[in-house]
Amino acid sequence: xxxxxxxxxxxxxxxxxxxxxxxxxxxxxxxxxxxxxxxxxxxxxxxxxxxxxxxxxxxxxxxxxxxxxxxxxxxxxxxxxxxxxxxxxxxxxxxxxxxxxxxxxxxxxxxxxxxxxxxxxxxxxxxxxxxxxxxxxxxxxxxxxxxxxxxxxxxxxxxxxxxxxxxxxxxxxxxxxxxxxxxxxxxxxxxxx
Amino acid sequence: xxxxxxxxxxxxxxxxxxxxxxxxxxxxxxxxxxxxxxxxxxxxxxxxxxxxxxxxxxxxxxxxxxxxxxxxxxxxxxxxxxxxxxxxxxxxxxxxxxxxxxxxxxxxxxxxxxxxxxxxxxxxxxxxxxxxxxxxxxxxxxxxxxxxxxxxxxxxxxxxxxxxxxxxxxxxxxxxxxxxxxxxxxxxxxxxxxxxxxxxxxxxxxxxxxxxxxxxxxxxxxxxxxxxxxxxxxxxxxxxxxxxxxxxxxxxxxxxxxxxxxxxx
Numbered sequence: 296x297x298x299x300x301x302x303x304x305x306x307x308x309x310x311x312x313x314x315x316x317x318x319x320x321x322x323x324x325x326x327x328x329x330x331x332x333x334x335x336x337x338x339x340x341x342x343x344x345x346x347x348x349x350x351x352x353x354x355x356x357x358x359x360x361x362x363x364x365x366x367x368x369x370x371x372x373x374x375x376x377x378x379x380x381x382x383x384x385x386x387x388x389x390x391x392x393x394x395x396x397x398x399x400x401x402x403x404x405x406x407x408x409x410x411x412x413x414x415x416x417x418x419x420x421x422x423x424x425x426x427x428x429x430x431x432x433x434x435x436x437x438x439x440x441x442x443x444x445x446x447x448x449x450x451x452x453x454x455x456x457x458x459x460x461x462x463x464x465x466x467x468x469x470x471x472x473x474x475x476x477x478x479x480x481x482x483x484x485x486x487x488x
Numbered sequence: 489x490x491x492x493x494x495x496x497x498x499x500x501x502x503x504x505x506x507x508x509x510x511x512x513x514x515x516x517x518x519x520x521x522x523x524x525x526x527x528x529x530x531x532x533x534x535x536x537x538x539x540x541x542x543x544x545x546x547x548x549x550x551x552x553x554x555x556x557x558x559x560x561x562x563x564x565x566x567x568x569x570x571x572x573x574x575x576x577x578x579x580x581x582x583x584x585x586x587x588x589x590x591x592x593x594x595x596x597x598x599x600x601x602x603x604x605x606x607x608x609x610x611x612x613x614x615x616x617x618x619x620x621x622x623x624x625x626x627x628x629x630x631x632x633x634x635x636x637x638x639x640x641x642x643x644x645x646x647x648x649x650x651x652x653x654x655x656x657x658x659x660x661x662x663x664x665x666x667x668x669x670x671x672x673x674x675x676x677x678x679x680x681x682x683x684x685x686x687x688x689x690x691x692x693x694x695x696x697x698x699x700x701x702x703x704x705x706x707x708x709x710x711x712x713x714x715x716x717x718x719x720x721x722x723x724x725x726x727x728x729x730x731x732x733x734x735x736x737x738x739x740x741x742x743x744x745x746x747x748x749x750x751x752x753x
Contacts, residue, residue, distance in 0.1 A: 299563060300729055306559075314555065318547040332551045336558055343559050416541040434503070435538045441505045459499035463531050466538075 302346055309355045310342055316437055317359050323432045324367045326421060334370065338363045357443040360433060364447055419469035427462030430455055489517040494524050502531045553638040560637060561658035588710060609704045612675045612734075617719040619672065620692050620736045623683055630683055633668035640669050640682060647671050649678040652697050652731050656682050663687045688747060692736040699730035710745050717741050724748060 317338055321331035341362050342349075349358055420428060433444040434455070441459075445452045494517050500506050501514050518525045547555075622628040632643040637656040644650050649671040656669070664686030672681045677696045684691040703725050707714035714725045722744040724735040737744050 303563065314547050314552065315544050318551070319545045322545060332548070332554075335547065335551065336555050339555050340558050340562055343562055413541045416537065420542070431538070434499075435535060436542050436544075441500065441503070456500045456505070457496045459503075460496050460531075463499055463534050464495075464527075467530055467534050470534075470537075 302343075306343055306346055309349070309351075310339070310346075310359060313356045313359050314339065316356055317363055320360060320363055320432055320437060321367070323420070323428060323436075324363070334363065334366060337366045337370070341366065354439070354443055356437065357439050357447060360437060360439065360443075361447045364429070415470060415473050419466050419473060422469050423462060423465055427458050427465055430458040431462050431466065434459055489513045491517075491521060491524055494518070494521070495527065498524070498527055498531050501528060502535055553636065557636065557638045557658050560641075560656075561661055588708065591708070609675075609701075613716060613718045613723060615674055616692065616694055616723055616734055616736050617721045619681060619694075620690065620721050620738070621719070623690055623692060624738070628683070629670055630668040631670040635666045637666055640666065644669070644671065644680050650680050650695070650697065652695070656680070657693065657733075659684050659686070659691065664691055688743075689738050692734075694734040694736070695731050696734075697730060698732040701732050708741065708745070711748075713748070715741050715745055 314335065318331060318335045321334040321338070322328065325331045325334055338359060342359055345362075349355065420431070423431070429448060430444060433439045433447055434441065439447065441452050441455045445455050448455070494501075494514060497506065497510065497514060500510075501518075506514055518528055619628055632640060634640050634643075637658040641653070641656040644656065645653065656666070659666070664684040667683040667685055669680055669682040672679055672694075674694055674696055677698070679694045679696045682693045682695075684693065703709070703714035704716075707716045707725070709715075712727075716723045716725070720738070722737050722739055722741045724737075724744065726733045726735060737747075739747060
């Protein structure tokens with residue numbers, strides 16, 4: 296097999312399956328659908344261009360996340376969060392995604408309740424400061440280890456630990472605040488399921 | 489362990505990321521501190537809630553296609569850069585380039601001196617030139633019109649006529665927009681024929697599966713490619729693995745070579 300064919304096959308096998316995860320992480324980082332799409336393309340192109348730098352046997356998703364974060368920093372370092380739009384909501388409310396959130400759920404009331412929790416979770420996540428959101432996206436959503444997340448963000452593991460602890464506390468507060476606004480009195484609203 | 493210290497470690501406790509030394513200290517603290525025990529429980533529930541209520545978004549189909557097309561284009565450029573770099577690194581390459589320039593000067597001075605292929609590819613070259621002239625007159629049949637290389641590749645693939653995947657190149661980085669393509673006969677073989685329009689006019693790209701096909705004599709060899717002039721059309725033969733590509737342009741050969749070298753680098 297020629298080098299180009301081998302590279303193509305390896306990339307298709309190891310990197311392309313993570314495209315949705317890269318896109319999702321980009322949505323959280325940019326908070327904008329079009330920018331997330333551009334960021335995805337830039338990330339995958341750079342990954343392909345520098346595929347020879349990927350170490351086989353290591354976590355390809357973590358490697359892609361590193362490229363994503365570096366690309367994001369390069370592109371958006373001068374932009375304030377106020378400039379970013381909220382078209383992210385459109386992808387959040389895609390009907391097929393809502394319907395597939397829990398395939399085992401058939402009771403309409405359960406589905407509506409679940410969707411409401413999904414929306415509240417998204418809203419609470421988007422309210423987090425960037426450094427806490429990054430840690431939660433990498434560890435809780437992308438399921439990287441602390442070591443991998445530290446590698447992606449270029450910080451010590453201790454920073455990941457404290458950002459996650461603090462970020463989850465902030466997330467919980469945001470969820471409780473939102474639940475109270477909606478008239479839910481339970482303290483652990485998000486322990487319903 | 490104090491509460492403030494534990495609050496920084498609670499996430500690691502939930503995720504099983506504490507060290508062997510930290511774990512017993514954390515457990516002991518939680519056993520004695522009601523507030524931190526509640527914090528631990530809340531974070532465990534929160535982690536579960538995030539897993540339950542946050543999910544991966546599917547990349548939109550058009551975006552996925554765009555990404556794959558961009559990678560295709562990147563692959564073509566990368567291959568050419570690599571070949572040109574290798575060629576340029578060879579000790580005789582500069583001498584060869586000087587020689588090529590001298591030959592080009594002769595070609596310019598004697599316009600009638602044009603190489604023609606000999607052997608089995610003469611028919612194919614003449615067919616490509618005929619296709620080119622027909623396309624220029626808008627008289628060629630384009631079976632599938634699209635400006636999306638991915639779509640055209642899918643069309644070729646669905647046709648089942650061409651046994652290879654890398655059938656369409658995205659030349660947008662060079663300023664060429666895809667107009668569409670057809671599956672045509674080229675000699676005794678089936679070929680894709682992709683039509684592009686760009687700043688230097690029409691560009692036709694025929695591709696055939698021909699792992700053993702060699703460049704015929706009579707061409708001008710630059711950077712691993714071979715250039716021929718047929719009926720006023722310059723044809724660049726370029727190999728990509730098992731696939732032989734014929735890129736046809738109305739640009740004079742010297743200009744086309746320069747364009748290919750400049751454009752790709």
